[in-house]
Amino acid sequence: MTLVLSAEERAIAGGERGAGAATAMRIVAESARLLGAPRLIPIASAHIDGALYHGDSGTLFAERLVEGGARVAVRSTLNVGALDLTGCSQVRLAEPERGMARRMMGAYRALGCETSWTCAPYQAGHRPAFGSDVAWGESNAVVFCNSVLGARTNRYGDFLDIACAIAGRAPDYGLHRAENRRATVRFDLSAIDSGFLGSDIAWPILGSLYGREIGDAVGIVTGIAADPGEDALKAFGAAAASSGAVGLFHMDGVTPEAKAGAAGTELVAEIRVTDDMVRAAQGRLSTAEKPERIDAVAIGSPHLSLAEFDALERLLAGRRLAVPVYACTGRHVLPELERRGTRETLEAAGVVIVADTCVVVTPILEPLESGVLMTNSGKFAHYAPGNTGYSVLYASLADCVESAVSGRLRISGSR
Amino acid sequence: MGIAEQGEVLIAGTADAGGEALVLTRPISFWGGVDPKSGRIADPRHPEAGDNVAGRVLFLPGTIGSSSASAVLLELVRAGAAPAAIILHEADAILLLGLIVAHEMGWSHPPALRLDRERHGAFAGLYAEIHADGRISA
Numbered sequence: 297m298t299l300v301l302s303a304e305e306r307a308i309a310g311g312e313r314g315a316g317a318a319t320a321m322r323i324v325a326e327s328a329r330l331l332g333a334p335r336l337i338p339i340a341s342a343h344i345d346g347a348l349y350h351g352d353s354g355t356l357f358a359e360r361l362v363e364g365g366a367r368v369a370v371r372s373t374l375n376v377g378a379l380d381l382t383g384c385s386q387v388r389l390a391e392p393e394r395g396m397a398r399r400m401m402g403a404y405r406a407l408g409c410e411t412s413w414t415c416a417p418y419q420a421g422h423r424p425a426f427g428s429d430v431a432w433g434e435s436n437a438v439v440f441c442n443s444v445l446g447a448r449t450n451r452y453g454d455f456l457d458i459a460c461a462i463a464g465r466a467p468d469y470g471l472h473r474a475e476n477r478r479a480t481v482r483f484d485l486s487a488i489d490s491g492f493l494g495s496d497i498a499w500p501i502l503g504s505l506y507g508r509e510i511g512d513a514v515g516i517v518t519g520i521a522a523d524p525g526e527d528a529l530k531a532f533g534a535a536a537a538s539s540g541a542v543g544l545f546h547m548d549g550v551t552p553e554a555k556a557g558a559a560g561t562e563l564v565a566e567i568r569v570t571d572d573m574v575r576a577a578q579g580r581l582s583t584a585e586k587p588e589r590i591d592a593v594a595i596g597s598p599h600l601s602l603a604e605f606d607a608l609e610r611l612l613a614g615r616r617l618a619v620p621v622y623a624c625t626g627r628h629v630l631p632e633l634e635r636r637g638t639r640e641t642l643e644a645a646g647v648v649i650v651a652d653t654c655v656v657v658t659p660i661l662e663p664l665e666s667g668v669l670m671t672n673s674g675k676f677a678h679y680a681p682g683n684t685g686y687s688v689l690y691a692s693l694a695d696c697v698e699s700a701v702s703g704r705l706r707i708s709g710s711r
Numbered sequence: 712m713g714i715a716e717q718g719e720v721l722i723a724g725t726a727d728a729g730g731e732a733l734v735l736t737r738p739i740s741f742w743g744g745v746d747p748k749s750g751r752i753a754d755p756r757h758p759e760a761g762d763n764v765a766g767r768v769l770f771l772p773g774t775i776g777s778s779s780a781s782a783v784l785l786e787l788v789r790a791g792a793a794p795a796a797i798i799l800h801e802a803d804a805i806l807l808l809g810l811i812v813a814h815e816m817g818w819s820h821p822p823a824l825r826l827d828r829e830r831h832g833a834f835a836g837l838y839a840e841i842h843a844d845g846r847i848s849a
Contacts, residue, residue, distance in 0.1 A: 326811045456805075
């Protein structure tokens with residue numbers, strides 16, 4: 297298929313609105329050509345993952361856009377950066393990388409992006425309307441946006457996310473098109489123990505299994521009795537997008553396209569999940585072999601909501617920690633945490649609140665030769681071994697807190 | 712005796728390109744799989760681990776898509792450690808975004824062409840030249 301640009305798009309690409317806007321439009325158009333998209337479509341918003349420092353070239357690219365007078369054309373929130381600009385936590389990034397990471401964050405701010413610095417923008421007031429086209433980056437945000445909000449986005453990566461935001465357009469391709477959003481695989485949970493489904497470890501484990509089984513297909517989750525709630529859907533999607541190339545899932549009776557009958561009925565495959573499959577998936581989330589001690593706990597991937605902070609405070613019950621709990625969140629949560637006195641209470645107990653960033657994308661954890669990290673996040677469990685050098689132990693939030701209080705591994709229950 | 716194949720130009724390079732062919736036998740993820748400073752294949756599980764993509768005509772049977780592959784390729788271009796040319800079985804818009812951005816930055820960058828993976832093997836170890844019309848000869 298040949299890409300056709302409108303007269304206005306051609307004029308912008310030719311420099312009518314400045315060098316920065318022209319660069320952005322040409323990047324979107326070239327990508328559309330490679331993807332085989334017939335046209336560009338307008339977008340309602342963007343979530344930008346490109347401000348995380350991977351090397352100097354990314355900083356120079358963002359600064360080039362700023363010098364060219366570019367500004368985002370639609371509401372654009374920012375995903376995490378490599379630094380905690382709130383000062384809540386200490387990032388161990390050395391110069392010159394530290395300076396380049398700071399310059400990069402500054403350049404994206406200068407382009408007109410909102411300084412949200414969170415991987416859970418959908419809990420920081422950025423919730424695009426059902427059926428609207430948007431350009432979002434960060435795999436968990438993409439899945440949540442498509443699946444739970446019913447807005448339409450592909451998985452936009454570095455450079456293309458900000459280019460779409462400046463151009464206000466995206467290639468008409470993939471999950472922007474209704475025919476590509478129908479489920480082809482059923483992921484059935486009706487044979488799973490209902491007690492497990494109600495536990496707080498269930499959804500990250502199921503998400504991890506879903507992503508591994510389903511790859512980049514669109515699936516529908518069936519066989520659940522009740523809506524598991526927003527934080528559970530967030531954990532499920534994040535784990536699924538870590539273990540597979542998942543961009544959209546449906547959940548029978550829960551997610552909006554499933555409720556609207558738009559999830560499709562022509563299934564080509566069915567995965568009947570068994571308790572054995574769940575146990576195996578749970579086992580794969582841990583790389584540490586039943587260690588006696590742990591060195592740290594990390595929670596908040598995706599970033600913690602207020603409700604998740606409440607659960608942490610309740611489980612801690614006024615006790616002091618023997619090893620640190622790193623609680624990663626967005627700055628949007630901080631004012632309310634401070635108003636309630638939760639921040640003071642948690643920090644006095646030994647919790648390290650991390651804002652604007654998280655422990656797997658930038659060096660925050662103490663560098664250890666054979667550290668053991670405990671987490672209740674399927675996404676942290678997936679990325680921590682490769683990115684931090686720690687081996688990882690996946691468990692419930694309650695077990696994470698009990699272990700952090702004692703400094704020794706505490707696992708309750710049969711699972 | 713020389714060999715020649717007709718590829719499809721995906722991204723035109725900034726200059727004539729040539730180099731010793733490096734034919735990968737398995738798909739690779741650039742993010743985590745290739746060192747962005749040196750071009751060394753860093754994924755220990757990859758069959759060509761330890762080889763270096765810098766200056767080579769790189770034949771890719773496939774790519775595994777981290778969305779940061781484009782950032783790694785752009786870093787390679789800037790560090791002077793990019794392949795001399797990239798020959799792909801299938802156009803990968805995320806990886807090639809690295810070349811699109813390099814072009815916008817005004818940095819000299821390699822071309823990218825499409826050629827069926829069954830035709831990659833014949834070039835292994837030979838000095839391959841890329842022509843502006845998409846012809847690949849050795």
